[in-house]
Amino acid sequence: MDGVVQLQKQLVDYTASLFHEGFLDEQFNQLQQLQDESNPDFVVEVVSLFFEDSERLLNELGKTLEQKTVDFKKVDAHVHQLKGSSSSIGAQRVQKLCIAFRNCCEELNTEGCLKCLQQVKHEYSLVKNKLETLFKLEQQTIAAGGSIPTL
Amino acid sequence: MAPAIEGMVPAIESSEGNNKMNKGYQYPSWKKKLRGLVVDNEELCRIVEKGIMGLCGVETQAVETGEAAVELIASGATFDIIVIDRFLPSMTGPETARKMREMGVESKIIGLFALYFEGDEEEFVAAGVDDFKEKPLSPNWLVPMLRELDN
Numbered sequence: 001m002d003g004v005v006q007l008q009k010q011l012v013d014y015t016a017s018l019f020h021e022g023f024l025d026e027q028f029n030q031l032q033q034l035q036d037e038s039n040p041d042f043v044v045e046v047v048s049l050f051f052e053d054s055e056r057l058l059n060e061l062g063k064t065l066e067q068k069t070v071d072f073k074k075v076d077a078h079v080h081q082l083k084g085s086s087s088s089i090g091a092q093r094v095q096k097l098c099i100a101f102r103n104c105c106e107e108l109n110t111e112g113c114l115k116c117l118q119q120v121k122h123e124y125s126l127v128k129n130k131l132e133t134l135f136k137l138e139q140q141t142i143a144a145g146g147s148i149p150t151l
Numbered sequence: 152m153a154p155a156i157e158g159m160v161p162a163i164e165s166s167e168g169n170n171k172m173n174k175g176y177q178y179p180s181w182k183k184k185l186r187g188l189v190v191d192n193e194e195l196c197r198i199v200e201k202g203i204m205g206l207c208g209v210e211t212q213a214v215e216t217g218e219a220a221v222e223l224i225a226s227g228a229t230f231d232i233i234v235i236d237r238f239l240p241s242m243t244g245p246e247t248a249r250k251m252r253e254m255g256v257e258s259k260i261i262g263l264f265a266l267y268f269e270g271d272e273e274e275f276v277a278a279g280v281d282d283f284k285e286k287p288l289s290p291n292w293l294v295p296m297l298r299e300l301d302n
Contacts, residue, residue: 027287034202042202049195080238081193084265087287088199102266 004146011137012149018134023127027090047131050089054124057082061117065110075113076105082120093123179294180208181301186229187211190220190247191236191263200234200263200288207293216240217247224251230258231300234288235280237264237271245278252279259300263288 018024035042057078064074083098097120104112138148187209191197197213204211209232214220217239224230233251237244248260262275262283272283284292 027289030203030206030287030290031199033206034199046195046198049198053193053195077238080266084193084236084286085195087265087285088196090287099266 004141004144007137007141007144008146008149011134011141014134014137018130022092023130025090025092027087029090031089044135047089047135050085050091051128053085054082054094054128057085058117058121058124065113065117070108070110070113072105072108076102079105091124091127094120094127097123178206178208178290179298181297183231183301185209185231185297185300188220188223188228188230188233189213190215190217190234190239190244192216192239193236196236196286203288203290203293204232204234207290207297209297217242217244217250220247221250221254224254224256230256232259232261232297234261234263237262237268237275245274245280248275248280249278259296261296 019028031043031046061075061078061082064071064078079098079101083095083102086092086094086098097116101113101116101120104116141148185208187204189197189200189204189211191200191213192215197215201211201213212223212228212230214223217235218241220233220235221242233256235244235247239247242250244262248262251258251260259282260280262272262280263286264271264283265286267285275283282296
């Protein structure tokens with residue numbers, strides 16, 4: 001019994017840290033609200049979609065910015081999409097970087113955009129790591145016979 | 152149990168009638184049967200937006216394009232609230248809103264955007280939307296809107 005309590009505490013603490021450190025925002029709570037018995041894997045599914053989308057977009061952004069003549073409209077469109085998806089799951093830091101990224105696009109600044117891309121890639125890999133750890137902790141908690149603490 | 156998040160308040164206050172207690176949040180139920188339509192080309196955004204509308208008590212359909220939305224309405228479907236993304240693949244967000252108004256749609260139409268671009272709001276408003284909001288779709292502004300519609 002003790003093990004389960006430990007795991008649950010670990011899970012709660014870890015989740016709280018993600019909010020405190022600004023990785024996630026209120027939107028993520030909304031996603032958790034959408035998960036229930038009829039939709040038990042909603043959060044994992046939606047976050048997996050986010051991973052797929054982001055990786056594709058970050059890839060595309062890299063390619064687009066490497067072109068001799070950069071198509072900033074394309075860059076804009078990708079950043080827009082990335083901001084949309086990151087805001088949908090509450091990936092706050094990634095979302096904020098997209099705004100900075102867009103400003104570089106407006107200025108038609110390739111150097112600036114490349115820098116922004118590096119930053120977004122970095123933040124993305126951080127939040128991806130954090131979320132994967134979170135899901136692992138949830139799985140462990142459930143496997144030990146515990147339930148995921150809800151809001 | 153729940154992680155204490157700074158500045159986080161349960162999103163909704165209760166309204167008259169039976170309130171659905173959903174894991175600590177109170178999402179109101181409505182006197183009327185409210186129907187919603189989400190028009191968003193991005194899968195992740197679409198799924199989350201549909202989910203959140205549902206959480207707020209709106210029976211919601213989601214489509215990927217302006218054309219699909221217009222077709223639905225042409226076939227006789229009616230909605231109380233329609234949410235349209237700024238960037239749609241062929242028929243744009245504003246074009247979709249305009250078409251709907253031309254078809255006699257009097258529902259509340261909200262234009263959604265991920266990144267704010269100069270002129271977007273004017274274009275959407277000129278097309279006849281009631282409001283222009285930044286993603287993500289949130290119960291915080293959705294519910295007061297729905298409350299008005301319900302009266």
